[in-house]
Amino acid sequence: xxxxxxxxxxxxxxxxxxVDGIDLAxxxxxxxxxxxxxxxxxxxxxxxxxxxTPIDAGSVRVLGMSIPEYEREIRARLGVVPQFDxxxxxxxxxxxxxxxxxxxxxxxxxxxxxIDDLLELANLESRRRARINTLSGxxxxxxxxxxxxxNQPEVVILDEPTTGLDPQARHHLWRQLRxxxxxxxxxxxxxxxxxxxxxxxxxxxxxxxxxxxxxxxPKALIAAHVEPWxxxxxxxxxxxxxxxxxxxxxxxxxxxxxxxxxxxxxxAVRAELESAGLPHSTRAANLEDVFLKLTGHDLRE
Numbered sequence: 001x002x003x004x005x006x007x008x009x010x011x012x013x014x015x016x017x018x019v020d021g022i023d024l025a026x027x028x029x030x031x032x033x034x035x036x037x038x039x040x041x042x043x044x045x046x047x048x049x050x051x052x053t054p055i056d057a058g059s060v061r062v063l064g065m066s067i068p069e070y071e072r073e074i075r076a077r078l079g080v081v082p083q084f085d086x087x088x089x090x091x092x093x094x095x096x097x098x099x100x101x102x103x104x105x106x107x108x109x110x111x112x113x114x115i116d117d118l119l120e121l122a123n124l125e126s127r128r129r130a131r132i133n134t135l136s137g138x139x140x141x142x143x144x145x146x147x148x149x150x151n152q153p154e155v156v157i158l159d160e161p162t163t164g165l166d167p168q169a170r171h172h173l174w175r176q177l178r179x180x181x182x183x184x185x186x187x188x189x190x191x192x193x194x195x196x197x198x199x200x201x202x203x204x205x206x207x208x209x210x211x212x213x214x215x216x217x218p219k220a221l222i223a224a225h226v227e228p229w230x231x232x233x234x235x236x237x238x239x240x241x242x243x244x245x246x247x248x249x250x251x252x253x254x255x256x257x258x259x260x261x262x263x264x265x266x267x268a269v270r271a272e273l274e275s276a277g278l279p280h281s282t283r284a285a286n287l288e289d290v291f292l293k294l295t296g297h298d299l300r301e
Contacts, residue, residue: 001064003028003155003186004049008058011044011210019044020210021058028154031177031187033201035194037295041210042190046157049188050080063154076104079153083160085140089132093124093143096132097150104151118146121176138169145176155186162196174200194288204287208295218287226289227251227262231269233280235259253292262289 004026011019019041026032036042047053049060051071060067062074087096097115101107106114119125122142127135135143141161148156158177162170170193177200181187191197197204198218205215214221222228227250238252238259250269251262263269266282273280 002026003063005061009048009060010057011048011053012056018210022212024205026186028186029184031181031200031202033189033197033204034207035197035204035291036207040207042207046159076151077154079148079156081145081148081158081161083163085144087132087140087143092129092131094128097147100147101150114150118149122146138165141165141173156180158187158189160191194291198287206291206294213294221290222285222287226285226293227264228285229263229266229282230285230289231261231266231280231282232258233278
């Protein structure tokens with residue numbers, strides 16, 4: 001039995017299907033990524049998964065229970081890390097955890113030990129009595145994750161959990177998420193950081209216009225949808241090849257002021273560029289390239 005199962009899931013606003021027949025099964029213990037440009041239907045899908053938005057057609061089952069019939073029971077076994085912090089600024093770190101725990105009827109020695117464990121997980125032991133406004137952005141995100149785990153959830157939904165964090169704080173949060181996966185927790189992640197999705201997720205679904213257009217492991221998506229090598233050069237340097245594409249028979253894509261050349265034979269392309277004296281760089285294809293090809297959207301759009 002999958003931890004999450006969506007069948008024919010649909011949501012219509014003003015006659016437009018913003019979620020258009022999604023079928024998806026996420027096994028227990030999987031780290032799953034849901035990616036897509038703004039307006040693709042990610043947030044609406046998550047809201048239906050959480051029972052926050054009514055379902056117009058299809059079904060959602062979480063941990064074997066259907067929504068909305070068992071919404072209350074499902075929420076008791078879920079953890080949610082929202083995109084924006086919703087910590088109470090009038091409370092300390094510990095008080096935020098205590099207050100949230102009360103929603104699940106937790107108290108006594110068991111709760112005391114659980115808070116100790118979560119503060120250790122979040123590396124916030126020394127900030128137990130600190131006010132929220134004294135915490136850094138990274139500390140707040142770690143506390144938000146700790147709060148989401150207070151009920152020892154079997155499924156955790158992460159809505160852009162590292163947005164706005166510096167690289168060090170982001171990597172610290174990644175370590176915590178990997179530890180959860182090792183414990184068998186099912187994780188569902190939305191993010192605009194393709195590196196993050198590629199690094200963390202076992203499988204990824206790309207959604208656009210309310211439909212899943214690709215779903216597989218990161219490596220399989222890259223192998224199936226884009227050439228293995230990418231060569232970058234400035235728009236100014238690329239002008240001669242744009243004017244005469246036959247000079248460089250390879251797929252090209254313009255992103256901002258850079259042109260990306262996709263090829264299975266980088267040596268031949270580099271030789272052509274070097275003979276023309278054009279500076280360039282070469283890298284392996286990644287999930288960002290898949291996203292751009294399939295959706296046609298800039299990642300930050």
